[in-house]
Amino acid sequence: MSHFSSTTALIVVDVQNDFADPAGSLFVPTAPDILPFINATIAAADEAGAIVVRTQDWHPEVTPHFQSSGGIWPEHCIGGTWGAEFHADLIASGPIIRKGVAGEDGYSGFTVRDPETGVESPTELRALLDEAGIRGIVVVGLATDYCVKATAIDGANIGLETTVLADGVGAVNLAAGDGARAIAAMVLAGCTIA
Numbered sequence: 001m002s003h004f005s006s007t008t009a010l011i012v013v014d015v016q017n018d019f020a021d022p023a024g025s026l027f028v029p030t031a032p033d034i035l036p037f038i039n040a041t042i043a044a045a046d047e048a049g050a051i052v053v054r055t056q057d058w059h060p061e062v063t064p065h066f067q068s069s070g071g072i073w074p075e076h077c078i079g080g081t082w083g084a085e086f087h088a089d090l091i092a093s094g095p096i097i098r099k100g101v102a103g104e105d106g107y108s109g110f111t112v113r114d115p116e117t118g119v120e121s122p123t124e125l126r127a128l129l130d131e132a133g134i135r136g137i138v139v140v141g142l143a144t145d146y147c148v149k150a151t152a153i154d155g156a157n158i159g160l161e162t163t164v165l166a167d168g169v170g171a172v173n174l175a176a177g178d179g180a181r182a183i184a185a186m187v188l189a190g191c192t193i194a
Contacts, residue, residue, distance in 0.1 A: 003163055003194065004048035009134045011109055011125075011155075012038060012054045013141025013148050015090045018076040018083035020142060025076045025083060028142050030170035037167045038140050039091045051132055052094035053125065055109040055141070055151065058084055063103035064115040071115060097125045099147075108150035110158070126158060136161035139191075140168030145178040149186055156190040163192045 004010065015038060018024035020031040045052050057077035065071045077084040079101065086092055099106025104121075105113045111120045129137070137160050139152045148169050155162040164186055171179025183193055 003138045003165070004045045004050040006049045007133055007135045008045075008048070009051040009053055009129055009132070009137050010041060010045040010094075011137050011139045011141070011151060012042065012052065012090070012094075013109060013139060013151055014055055014057055014077075014143070015087050015141050016057060016077055016083065017085050017087055018057075020087040020090075025074050026143075026172065028170040028172055031087075031142060034140075034168055034170050035087065035089050037165075039089070041138070041140055041165060041168055042091045042093065045138070046093065050138075051129075051134065053097060053109070053128065054086065054090075054092070054094060055097045055099060055125075055147065056084065056086070057100055057106055057147075058098040059100045059106070060103050063100070065100060065103065065105055095128060097123050097128075099123060107147050108154045109147070110151060110154040129160070134160070136163070138162075139164045142170055144169040144171040145174075145182040146172060149182040152186045152191045153189040156186075161192075162186075162190070163194050166193050 058079040066075050105115045109125045113120045137155045152164050
């Protein structure tokens with residue numbers, strides 16, 4: 001894998017039990033198949049001296065993000081629970097960016113959005129990458145049609161050369177074809193799908 005250098009960051013999106021384990025509340029069916037690829041990609045990034053950043057959904061018990069409070073999602077990745085933990089098979093390294101901590105929609109690694117007002121605010125990710133002199137990102141993780149898409153598009157929109165590794169992402173597909181539509185949206189935004 002030649003995607004990495006010291007000015008590239010690997011963003012590993014939300015490889016957490018609720019998404020990556022069959023017992024999770026929002027299990028992505030292809031997650032077990034892509035985990036070995038994600039781990040190999042992490043190893044390649046480490047070898048090339050690239051930064052590896054993991055994003056982590058980390059919701060409170062009550063949030064407008066959840067169906068129980070009017071949102072679209074079942075409860076998932078509640079901070080401090082098994083569901084919010086990284087999958088045991090994931091090679092854990094690098095800084096962690098938590099999303100949705102105050103009940104926001106935490107789709108992108110770069111921003112969170114208030115589910116009632118729509119107001120966006122930044123996470124620590126951009127500052128971390130800027131401080132490290134990062135010019136490009138490679139994105140893997142879960143799920144293609146939500147957090148991967150939002151993270152990749154935000155990365156491209158702030159001028160980072162953004163590559164999404166197709167073998168390292170998996171879709172929820174709430175509606176048939178959501179994953180494919182997400183790939184098309186990322187390409188339209190200037191991301192490279194490799």
